[in-house]
Amino acid sequence: MNKKLLALLIPSVLMASSAQAIELYKDQTNALNMMGWLGFAAVNDGDDTAVVDNFSRVGFRFDRQEKNGWRSFAHTEWGINMVTSDDSLKYVGGQLGAQKTSDFLFNRLGYVGLSHAKWGSLSFGKQWGAYYDVAYTTDVLNVYTGYSVGAYTFGDGGLTGAGRADSAFIYRNSFGDLDIALQYAAKQNGDVALFDKNGQAVDDGSHLSFDTSYGANLTYHVTDKFKVLAGFNRGDFEGELAGVSVDDTNEIIGIGAQYGSFYQYAPGRDAKGLYVGFNAHQSKQNELVAGQLYDSTGAEFLVAYHYDNGFVPSFLISYQDLDTDENTAIKGNWTRQFAVLGLHYRYSRDTVMFAEAKFDFSDMDDKGFEAAQDNSYAVGIRYFF
Numbered sequence: 001m002n003k004k005l006l007a008l009l010i011p012s013v014l015m016a017s018s019a020q021a022i023e024l025y026k027d028q029t030n031a032l033n034m035m036g037w038l039g040f041a042a043v044n045d046g047d048d049t050a051v052v053d054n055f056s057r058v059g060f061r062f063d064r065q066e067k068n069g070w071r072s073f074a075h076t077e078w079g080i081n082m083v084t085s086d087d088s089l090k091y092v093g094g095q096l097g098a099q100k101t102s103d104f105l106f107n108r109l110g111y112v113g114l115s116h117a118k119w120g121s122l123s124f125g126k127q128w129g130a131y132y133d134v135a136y137t138t139d140v141l142n143v144y145t146g147y148s149v150g151a152y153t154f155g156d157g158g159l160t161g162a163g164r165a166d167s168a169f170i171y172r173n174s175f176g177d178l179d180i181a182l183q184y185a186a187k188q189n190g191d192v193a194l195f196d197k198n199g200q201a202v203d204d205g206s207h208l209s210f211d212t213s214y215g216a217n218l219t220y221h222v223t224d225k226f227k228v229l230a231g232f233n234r235g236d237f238e239g240e241l242a243g244v245s246v247d248d249t250n251e252i253i254g255i256g257a258q259y260g261s262f263y264q265y266a267p268g269r270d271a272k273g274l275y276v277g278f279n280a281h282q283s284k285q286n287e288l289v290a291g292q293l294y295d296s297t298g299a300e301f302l303v304a305y306h307y308d309n310g311f312v313p314s315f316l317i318s319y320q321d322l323d324t325d326e327n328t329a330i331k332g333n334w335t336r337q338f339a340v341l342g343l344h345y346r347y348s349r350d351t352v353m354f355a356e357a358k359f360d361f362s363d364m365d366d367k368g369f370e371a372a373q374d375n376s377y378a379v380g381i382r383y384f385f
Contacts, residue, residue, distance in 0.1 A: 021061060022385055031063040034385065038082060041143055041380030054142060054380050056080040057108060070116050075127075077109035108156070109164060120173030126158065129165035130181035130215045131233040134256040137277035138300040140264060141316060143378040144340045144358045148298035148320040150252045150281045153288055159192065160250050160286070161185040161213035162233040179219040185235075186212050192237070208239035208246065229256040229279075237285075250293075254281030263306055269349050269384065277302040287322060289330065290369075295323035304342075314342040332365030336373060350384040 021033035039054030059077030066072050081104050111125025128136075135149035146152055150162065157163015161183060168185040192208040213235030221227045234251040256279035263271040280299035287296040298321070304314035322334040342356040357377040364370035 024060075029065050031061075033061045033063075035059050035061065036077070037382045037384045038080070039142070039380060039382040040083065041378045043143065043376065043378040045376045046374045051083055053081055053083045054382060056082045059109065066114070069118070070114055072112070072114050073123075074112040075109055077107075078105045079108045080105060111168075120171060122169065122171050124169055126164060126166050127168055127170060129157065129161045129163060129168060129185075129233060130170060130183040130217045131162040131231045131252060131254070132157070132164075133181060133217045133219060134229045134231040134254045134279050134281070135162070136265075137229070137256040137258045137279050138302040138316065138318075140262040140277065140302070141314065141340065141342055141356060142344070142354050142380065142382065143356045144316065144318075144338075144342075144376070147338075148300050148318045148336070149279060150254065150283050150286060150296070150298055153250070153286050153293075154192075159210050160233060160235055160252075161215055162252055162286075165213075165215075177221040179221070181217045181219075181231075183215040183233075184212070185214070192239075205243070206240055208237060210235060210237040210250070212236075213250070226259045227257070229258070230254070231256075248285050250283075250285045252281050252283040252286050254279055256280075262304060263312060263344075263346065264352075271306050272308070273306055275302075275304045275306065287320070289322065289334070292329045294328065294330070297321045297323075310346040312342075312344040312346065314340070314344070316340040316342070330366060330369070333363060334366070334369060335363045337362055338373070352382045352384070353380070354382070355379045 021035040023031070023033050025032040036056070036058040038056045040051060041054040042049055042051050057077055057079050059075060062074040064072045107126065109126055109128070111123050111127040113121055113123030115121035129151070132151050135146075135151040139146045139149050139151070151157045152163050153160050158166040161168060165183065165185050167187045168183055171182045173180055187210075192210055213233060215231065215233035217229060217231030219227055219229045232251070232253045234249065236247075236249050238247045240246060256277070258277050260273060260275040261271040262275045262277070263269050278299075278301045282295075282297050284295050285293040287294045287298075299319045300316065302314065302316045304312055306312050317339050318337065320336045322330065324330050324332060324334055338358050338360040340356055340358050342354065344352055344354040346352050355378070358375060360373045360375050362370055362373040364373075
């Protein structure tokens with residue numbers, strides 16, 4: 001495949017799930033591949049130990065060779081709840097029974113697009129946003145990951161467009177060593193569902209709408225292994241909360257750098273030697289804490305090394321500071337900071353066992369918030385396909 005065309009397709013393929021895939025069908029025109037993993041982890045927060053799903057997912061990638069050098073592609077991906085059905089007990093008419101509260105499958109990605117070696121690629125749907133190229137550089141560990149990258153506001157970042165963007169148009173192209181990505185997310189219905197602290201729908205007339213957003217990034221390849229990135233994402237929201245009119249902007253601006261490839265997202269999961277990732281950002285009304293949005297500053301730094309014997313030790317440092325004052329719900333200092341030591345063992349290309357430990361040294365004036373930032377550790381396994 002043309003190197004430039006491959007460069008255009010790699011961001012969406014690598015961040016969709018694992019970079020290796022099972023070929024289900026291929027002829028001279030069409031190809032269908034399946035990718036994903038099943039994962040489990042036992043997590044201890046200092047008090048309790050729980051067995052949890054470790055971001056299990058399954059996806060299908062469709063590719064078709066079109067006329068005049070064009071290729072069409074489509075990708076679907078679903079998260080899988082492998083550990084629990086999240087049943088709750090319901091008491092009705094003297095009878096106690098189970099009530100299912102979540103789905104076994106849930107949508108993560110779904111998009112279609114066209115690509116050309118000269119004209120670039122254009123994709124439509126729910127997909128990793130342009131800004132996520134910056135955040136991705138450290139969002140690669142198995143459990144303690146993505147805390148301070150700024151991409152996951154309101155869950156998966158779909159509403160803002162900085163994470164798995166909803167209803168997004170993304171254009172990508174490469175010009176020599178420079179890659180660009182431009183994004184516009186236009187939602188048919190941007191109404192935000194509002195719930196109180198007990199999980200009940202708010203019925204006091206409050207409403208919030210987040211209809212459109214846009215973003216972009218630039219990636220410069222200094223060498224074949226080292227690249228630097230810069231990106232932003234911005235959107236406006238308006239409405240009324242508890243009788244108070246709201247009209248504000250959600251925004252994040254960040255920079256990043258990456259050296260090497262981390263095995264889980266490398267082509268063929270084939271990575272050797274040193275991996276280093278870094279990103280830092282400033283954001284406006286983008287960090288959601290205790291039901292309130294805050295301006296914030298965040299940064300992460302990750303270093304890992306792939307040994308030939310299958311061991312991958314790693315070290316992550318994560319920092320997030322909220323911009324608080326006398327007008328915000330949280331008063332005083334709120335700085336979340338922690339380190340993660342990890343050791344992954346690649347038993348084979350497709351089977352990985354791991355241990356990760358989180359050491360917290362947050363500094364918060366509200367000791368209730370600080371106490372919630374526990375030390376924690378996890379062990380688990382991922383089975384790739």
